[in-house]
Amino acid sequence: MSVTINVGAAYQARLDARGGILTGPTANLAPGHVQANLAILPEELAHDFLRFCQRNPKPCPLIAVSETGDPSLPELGRDIDIRTDVPRYRVWRNGELVSEPVDIRDLWNEKLVAFLIGCSFSFEEAMLADGLPVRHIEQGCNVPMYRTNVPTVATGPFSGPLVVSMRPLKAADAIRAVQVTSRFPSVHGAPVHLGDPSLIGIADINNPDYGDPVEIREGEIPVFWACGVTPQSVIANIQPEFCITHAPGHMLVTDLLNSSISVI
Template structure:
């Protein structure tokens, strides 16, 4: 992977590491791959790896660590998974118990980090194609919803697909399908366009994660598989202990989005 001129990505990680950045990472370090996180004890890592392999749309893996190693050199040379994400979520028996900005007090030598491709990467391609991204326009977090679509289970991991939503005019939606289908490593093409009720979303104005955004006259909601899916799956599996990123608060890597394109 090409990591030339990764200064912008490293600066975002250093801001998170210092505690200066605690908010969402949308549109930070444009051009660089951002990743969702699932950090699990080693005894669950095999099942979770299989879950990701069976569900590549919501869980496209871009990196996996050695047990207990907070570094992921495949993603960046200067990276400490314990401190380089703006905000984390700590779970015990499926319940959210903390949202720290530093994992040092929680780190264990049996933890395996899974880095999962993020929709923020394909948003870079959408913007380059002249397509609007409403939550960036409005300065908020992307809206995300649990759906009635079930993932393919693996071991204790099962549950509903989570999707992220961006409103687009019909012609823009067609173009967005073309653009994002070239990026399967960061969720690829949408999984649904139009009526939210068809995928079990009762109220588009009330996302399960993130913030609501305006849908203007003539626009339709367009839904992509989302890397927050592991959080709903983990809540279902109720492992004794695990860590995820806080929704919208991603790991910024030194990988370039263009390196993930099929073109």
């Protein structure tokens, strides 16, 4: 897969995150650029997590892995510092969320490895270009995300439920969304479920586990994609002593272009 690098809006977004100006969700920010979910783990867990991602490519499509102890990711863009360039982080200790800082320089150490995972915000550009509505962008809020009863493929100590993101669409638009998003396997690809949320263990569609609820209008059905927040449900399940993730919806904006990860 060839990739295209571009700088400008994406670099500015990272500078704004680094400077504490950008602290909110990144949906539709720097249009055209690949965004990435984040999981930072101690080196002793890194190999098993890499295998977990390989065995669960729908929710965890890897786009980059850092060198141990190195916060830079030059393959993803200019001057990236993973300790500062995400708008908001989550710090986990023994599976419990303990803080949501905007900077993790004081927590970084030479034994940590950063994993960058593809984000569905990338295929939303293609949906919008095709005239398909993206409700959380319309409403100016975070995408709704839900823990399901669908298990991931357990690998080493890593196991737990699949997390999905949801976008409501009319039936004809949902069919078109399947066609559009299937071109982007490195950012979750086609939906994993359409329709009745109870069939995948979601009890209340208006009460997401992460993000914000969105309006589902008459004639629309919920459409669910595998989500890069899945590692956070796994972390809560296996309770590692220490790890760091992004806050849901608060992504690393890279210099890669969405057009370069499509399989058209």
